[in-house]
Amino acid sequence: AQSVTQLDSQVPVFEEAPVELRCNYSSSVSVYLFWYVQYPNQGLQLLLKYLSGSTLVKGINGFEAEFNKSQTSFHLRKPSVHISDTAEYFCAVSRFTGGGNKLTFGTGTQLKVEL
Amino acid sequence: SQTIHQWPATLVQPVGSPLSLECTVEGTSNPNLYWYRQAAGRGLQLLFYSVGIGQISSEVPQNLSASRPQDRQFILSSKKLLLSDSGFYLCAWSLGSRGQETQYFGPGTRLLVL
Numbered sequence: 085a086q087s088v089t090q091l092d093s094q095v096p097v098f099e100e101a102p103v104e105l106r107c108n109y110s111s112s113v114s115v116y117l118f119w120y121v122q123y124p125n126q127g128l129q130l131l132l133k134y135l136s137g138s139t140l141v142k143g144i145n146g147f148e149a150e151f152n153k154s155q156t157s158f159h160l161r162k163p164s165v166h167i168s169d170t171a172e173y174f175c176a177v178s179r180f181t182g183g184g185n186k187l188t189f190g191t192g193t194q195l196k197v198e199l
Numbered sequence: 200s201q202t203i204h205q206w207p208a209t210l211v212q213p214v215g216s217p218l219s220l221e222c223t224v225e226g227t228s229n230p231n232l233y234w235y236r237q238a239a240g241r242g243l244q245l246l247f248y249s250v251g252i253g254q255i256s257s258e259v260p261q262n263l264s265a266s267r268p269q270d271r272q273f274i275l276s277s278k279k280l281l282l283s284d285s286g287f288y289l290c291a292w293s294l295g296s297r298g299q300e301t302q303y304f305g306p307g308t309r310l311l312v313l
Contacts, residue, residue, distance in 0.1 A: 128304040130301050135299050174242065185297075185299070185300055190242055
């Protein structure tokens with residue numbers, strides 16, 4: 085069974101400050117990991133994903149994440165946030181089904197960027 | 200380019216009434232299709248997925264059902280809504296079958312059952 089833990093339900097941060105959103109996963113097999121962002125009353129948009137290879141993954145809007153197998157983590161970072169980054173962020177792990185992949189999501193982290 | 204549509208955007212329904220939410224994808228063929236429900240503070244829960252017409256897999260026992268009458272159409276239904284069915288329903292699609300595929304989400308339908 086797979087699971088994803090996002091320990092921080094809310095993260096307040098000032099504009100232009102760095103931010104890290106934490107994600108830990110558990111899985112008995114090789115994993116594919118994803119970060120999605122959700123703006124208010126909208127669907128989810130892919131930020132980045134880790135499939136294999138380099139453990140540092142760069143995504144859209146200046147975000148990056150690092151896959152750490154020994155710590156089973158996939159934390160999301162941005163060196164300088166903007167007001168427009170205020171949104172909810174979801175970490176997810178993929179489970180291959182033989183026909184499409186199933187995503188198991190964490191409970192989300194609400195990032196609130198303040199002036 | 201591919202686009203995904205969901206309607207209605209918002210729905211308020213009384214307890215015990217039926218439900219039909221529709222999702223359509225344009226610009227691709229034979230997509231994998233998914234229905235998720237998002238409840239406050241609980242992340243997203245996969246309800247159903249489909250890899251082809253008429254092929255539906257249910258993830259959790261519940262008051263809902265899904266159908267895929269056409270290649271790019273996915274419908275979520277209920278005969279009698281419960282209060283606990285309230286939430287934000289998201290449809291998604293992907294291509295391929297290797298587990299690495301990105302899922303692309305629709306704009307969602309907010310359902311309030313009173």
